[in-house]
Amino acid sequence: MSNHPDAEVLKKNAAEILAGLKDKTLSARDRIAIPPQEMPAQDPKVRCHNMGEVAVGYSEEQARVEALRCLQCKTAPCVASCPVKINIPGFIVKVAEGRFDEALSIVRQSNLFPAICGRVCPQEVQCQSTCTVGKSLKSLEKAVSIGRLERFVADEERRAGKSDSPVLPPKTGKKVAVVGSGPAGLAAAADLAKAGHAVTVFEGFHKPGGVMIYGIPEFRLPKEIVSREIEALKKLGVTIDLNFLVGRTRALKDLFKKDGFDAIFVGTGAGLPKFMDIPGENMVGVFSANEYLTRSNLMKAYDREHADTPIFHAKRVAVLGGGNVAMDAARTALRMGADKVYVVYRRTEKEMPARVEEVIHAGEEGVEFHFLENAKRILGDEKNRVTGMECLSYTLGEPDASGRRSPVVVEGSEHVLDVDAVIVAIGNESAPLLPQTNPDIAVTRRGNIIVDETGKTSLDNVYAGGDIVLGAATVILAMGEGRRAAASINKLLAGT
Numbered sequence: 440m441s442n443h444p445d446a447e448v449l450k451k452n453a454a455e456i457l458a459g460l461k462d463k464t465l466s467a468r469d470r471i472a473i474p475p476q477e478m479p480a481q482d483p484k485v486r487c488h489n490m491g492e493v494a495v496g497y498s499e500e501q502a503r504v505e506a507l508r509c510l511q512c513k514t515a516p517c518v519a520s521c522p523v524k525i526n527i528p529g530f531i532v533k534v535a536e537g538r539f540d541e542a543l544s545i546v547r548q549s550n551l552f553p554a555i556c557g558r559v560c561p562q563e564v565q566c567q568s569t570c571t572v573g574k575s576l577k578s579l580e581k582a583v584s585i586g587r588l589e590r591f592v593a594d595e596e597r598r599a600g601k602s603d604s605p606v607l608p609p610k611t612g613k614k615v616a617v618v619g620s621g622p623a624g625l626a627a628a629a630d631l632a633k634a635g636h637a638v639t640v641f642e643g644f645h646k647p648g649g650v651m652i653y654g655i656p657e658f659r660l661p662k663e664i665v666s667r668e669i670e671a672l673k674k675l676g677v678t679i680d681l682n683f684l685v686g687r688t689r690a691l692k693d694l695f696k697k698d699g700f701d702a703i704f705v706g707t708g709a710g711l712p713k714f715m716d717i718p719g720e721n722m723v724g725v726f727s728a729n730e731y732l733t734r735s736n737l738m739k740a741y742d743r744e745h746a747d748t749p750i751f752h753a754k755r756v757a758v759l760g761g762g763n764v765a766m767d768a769a770r771t772a773l774r775m776g777a778d779k780v781y782v783v784y785r786r787t788e789k790e791m792p793a794r795v796e797e798v799i800h801a802g803e804e805g806v807e808f809h810f811l812e813n814a815k816r817i818l819g820d821e822k823n824r825v826t827g828m829e830c831l832s833y834t835l836g837e838p839d840a841s842g843r844r845s846p847v848v849v850e851g852s853e854h855v856l857d858v859d860a861v862i863v864a865i866g867n868e869s870a871p872l873l874p875q876t877n878p879d880i881a882v883t884r885r886g887n888i889i890v891d892e893t894g895k896t897s898l899d900n901v902y903a904g905g906d907i908v909l910g911a912a913t914v915i916l917a918m919g920e921g922r923r924a925a926a927s928i929n930k931l932l933a934g935t
């Protein structure tokens with residue numbers, strides 16, 4: 440498989456396949472024999488110097504060929520593996536027929552933001568993990584590319600310049616506050632507005648979108664796509680109040696007492712970075728991935744000519760961690776001009792929680808992986824500027840509670856990695872402000888808000904969902920939680 444498949448060549452090949460299949464009734468065997476369609480992508484040597492989207496997206500011809508690979512399984516195991524239960528065979532058959540508008544309508548019944556999920560969902564562990572085609576070919580990689588097809592139908596609408604003019608429902612006279620504008624908050628706001636409530640989203644940052652705006656980089660999820668979804672939400676009548684930190688700007692209970700809200704949804708995410716707690720972590724040149732990515736994405740520090748926000752320009756960068764956040768930080772560091780970027784991970788590639796595609800893309804762009812290694816301390820000069828990182832080597836022992844084999848230190852294996860910046864990407868914890876300022880809201884030991892099966896917290900008329908409940912999870916799970924809570928709030932307010 441080429442690592443930067445040319446879009447025109449792939450389109451031409453797909454057109455030939457389509458011509459060959461025209462007017463043919465396809466058996467399951469014929470469908471399985473259709474070659475999986477590769478995703479066209481920017482050349483790694485070029486893209487590591489720009490912020491443009493890496494994966495270019497299917498052409499119409501490729502989308503139709505890929506859709507023809509679907510067997511339309513009666514049991515549709517893929518649907519059960521999608522957290523929001525999209526009618527996957529239903530939308531894919533429409534793609535195969537070239538009825539893209541109808542395909543998108545089917546997707547939108549379950550997923551409000553398909554252009555986003557089609558790009559960032561970890562499909563290999565969700566919908567595509569159970570695809571019958573992948574199983575028949577004994578290769579997860581050869582499963583029907585459900586996410587890419589979902590992205591395609593959403594992008595088609597955008598390319599055609601179409602947008603829904605929503606029919607606004609009659610007003611209920613009820614007011615709902617949504618705290619946080621990440622995927623959980625936005626999904627909740629959409630469903631609440633569609634029920635006729637007056638919805639205000641309060642967001643602490645100066646831009647809405649949560650991690651989709653400040654965390655996931657432009658080269659994976661163009662911000663224009665997220666902004667478009669937010670504009671659609673405003674057309675539904677949702678008000679977005681920015682630079683408004685609930686718990687500081689306004690106490691949670693005052694949203695009821697002073698502002699007259701009838702219910703509140705809390706979707707404040709897991710934006711509190713974890714650190715390693717090792718010597719040298721406070722040196723100049725050590726960052727949390729959150730800070731590094733926020734400077735680059737939200738403050739547009741990568742746009743050196745126009746941005747006011749400074750970013751540390753390092754030449755040799757170590758990124759600690761093996762998840763999506765680590766991959767994003769490493770690939771951003773390359774784009775910010777680093778000559779060498781090392782991902783230091785204490786297990787092996789097999790145990791990495793990052794999406795497979797992101798790991799492959801990072802490797803193609805020149806990120807070097809140091810597996811079975813971890814930082815012991817960070818070294819610095821007399822001005823406390825990072826000059827290196829002392830590492831230890833590891834082997835894998837018995838599986839831990841997560842089922843992954845635990846890393847075990849190799850005694851005496853200390854060695855130094857020559858770096859001038861370290862980015863810590865070992866995970867995030869729940870945003871602490873609301874629990875701290877509302878001690879009666881029940882939380883777990885890790886600070887995640889506890890909810891019942893309807894999304895309700897221990898406080899009356901206060902619901903919660905997304906990372907603040909689940910811990911650092913995924914965009915689609917956060918959206919699903921937002922929708923569940925919105926349905927419960929709609930039910931609650933219908934009865935009052």
Ligand code: FAD
Pocket residue numbers: 559560561618619620621622623624641642643644648649650651654655683684685686706707708709710732763764767794870872873904905906907911912913914915917
């Ligand atoms: P968030 O997206 O965190 O949004 C919460 C919002 O609430 C933020 O905007 C925050 O500013 C605001 N807020 C917090 N406290 C307050 C307050 N007191 N008052 C007002 N506003 C407040 N998931 C995937 O599925 N695929 C990926 O590829 C992927 N990559 C990721 C890459 C990175 C770098 C990161 C950090 C995460 C990634 N994730 C990915 C995880 C995913 O982004 C999150 O699971 C998801 O965004 C959680 O949504 P949320 O709405 O719960 O919270």
Ligand code: SF4
Pocket residue numbers: 508509510511512515516517518527528569570571572583585
């Ligand atoms: Fe199509 Fe795969 Fe789903 Fe079957 S499991 S309906 S082949 S996408």
Ligand code: SF4
Pocket residue numbers: 520521522523524525527550556557560561562565566567585586589915
């Ligand atoms: Fe797959 Fe995510 Fe789309 Fe569900 S929302 S079908 S898991 S890409």
